Amino acid sequence: MDINIKQINLQKPKPRKRFLKKIKPLLIILAVLFILTFVWSFLFSTSTVFNYKLGSVLKKEQLKQTDGRVNVLLLGNAGGNHDGPELTDSIIVASYQIKTGKVTLISIPRDLWLESIQQKVNTAYVIGKQKNKSQPYGGLKFAEDKIDDILGLTIHYGIRLNFNGFAQAIDQVGGINVDVAKTFDDYEYPITGKEDDLCGYKEVEREFKGDDAKNLNIPEGKRKVFISPEGKIATDSATLDFSCRFERIHFDQGVTYMNGETALKYVRSRKGTNGEGSDFARSRRQQLVIQAFIKKALSLQTLANPGKVAGLVGTFGDSFETDIPTNKFLEFYNLVKKESGIKSIVLGDLGDGKSVLINPSPSDYGGAWVLIPPNNDFNPIKDFIKQTLDSQSKEQ
Numbered sequence: 001m002d003i004n005i006k007q008i009n010l011q012k013p014k015p016r017k018r019f020l021k022k023i024k025p026l027l028i029i030l031a032v033l034f035i036l037t038f039v040w041s042f043l044f045s046t047s048t049v050f051n052y053k054l055g056s057v058l059k060k061e062q063l064k065q066t067d068g069r070v071n072v073l074l075l076g077n078a079g080g081n082h083d084g085p086e087l088t089d090s091i092i093v094a095s096y097q098i099k100t101g102k103v104t105l106i107s108i109p110r111d112l113w114l115e116s117i118q119q120k121v122n123t124a125y126v127i128g129k130q131k132n133k134s135q136p137y138g139g140l141k142f143a144e145d146k147i148d149d150i151l152g153l154t155i156h157y158g159i160r161l162n163f164n165g166f167a168q169a170i171d172q173v174g175g176i177n178v179d180v181a182k183t184f185d186d187y188e189y190p191i192t193g194k195e196d197d198l199c200g201y202k203e204v205e206r207e208f209k210g211d212d213a214k215n216l217n218i219p220e221g222k223r224k225v226f227i228s229p230e231g232k233i234a235t236d237s238a239t240l241d242f243s244c245r246f247e248r249i250h251f252d253q254g255v256t257y258m259n260g261e262t263a264l265k266y267v268r269s270r271k272g273t274n275g276e277g278s279d280f281a282r283s284r285r286q287q288l289v290i291q292a293f294i295k296k297a298l299s300l301q302t303l304a305n306p307g308k309v310a311g312l313v314g315t316f317g318d319s320f321e322t323d324i325p326t327n328k329f330l331e332f333y334n335l336v337k338k339e340s341g342i343k344s345i346v347l348g349d350l351g352d353g354k355s356v357l358i359n360p361s362p363s364d365y366g367g368a369w370v371l372i373p374p375n376n377d378f379n380p381i382k383d384f385i386k387q388t389l390d391s392q393s394k395e396q
Helices: 017-043 054-058 121-131 138-151 162-170 210-216 261-270 281-298 306-319 328-337 381-396
Strands: 069-077 088-096 100-109 157-162 176-180 184-190 202-208 220-228 248-253 254-258 320-322 342-345 349-351
Touching: 069 138, 088 138, 088 281, 088 381, 100 381, 121 138, 138 157, 138 349, 138 381, 157 162, 162 261, 162 281, 176 184, 176 261, 176 281, 176 328, 184 261, 184 349, 254 261, 261 281, 281 342, 281 349, 342 381
Parallel strands: 069 157, 100 342
Antiparallel strands: 069 088, 088 100, 157 320, 176 254, 184 248, 202 220
16 A cells, blocks of 8 residues: 655654553553453443452463363343343353363253252352352352353353343444344334333222123122223233233344344344244354354454443443453453354254253242253263363364
């Protein structure tokens, strides 16, 4: 490329510009550290990320590892006003092989039953947080220990992110391009804020006697009923039309641009058509979005834009929690920049809605719909994970 010397400003830089020029490399490194922390979480509340000493960040320290791997638990919770805001419905372990730079993402179904806590795995974080209120990151460390029991992997670090922070971060990098595997519709995607909307019905208490009770096939006496906009009485809420609480979402197969709101709908959809209504399909979609976000967040387009970097940092706040020490961030940067390939596993998924996991009778689990391995034995799962990671280690 030819350069016109006359177009170059040869004036001595102003002091402020000289200062910015000197610290720019440092700012870029720090920005990368913040972004990498987000990337490793997928789906980030303490102020640990921000309350650090610069010296401790820049001091290079070795990451914890086992058999040449660093394993990070990534938890995503709904947050906000959703039911069970701290239930971690997105559970992924990122296993990073130090020597080759290869990463394996292992998604764990949220409905997997754990005998050790007598609850689904998505409650582990909440249970740990309640049991260990006085301990820093009590919920994270408890969840790490339980996931360790499932996979047979030592979990070295944990990160939790609520979905709102995730959506905002995607917007901060200007959206992402996701390779949608299947075309599907979800006609019952819940609209935020309309969870309890009566859709024009009114709930009233009335007394029913004689023929009125007989015609409605209900016992005599006072009871609450719904009145439709047309004035008709409905005694069974299951027969009501609450469609105003939901919207239809649609995705076409192929590379699709998504802003934060769209990506959030894509990863949270639970009643999709064309085989996309299972938690296994949902886990695969989450992994696709993770990979798309990694690519965009670490692009020169993002890192060279101070506004985007500052916006990303600002979205973390209460959305994010991690037990990764700040003096390990530089090592995480060195680790992730060598990434040479990502392999995805959805635990128990055989494709086409089939699974090696079993759905036992809800009556045996307090009425809950759960998943368990055959004979409730996790050893085959541990063997499968070990074999998969070992085979990856041998790949060139």
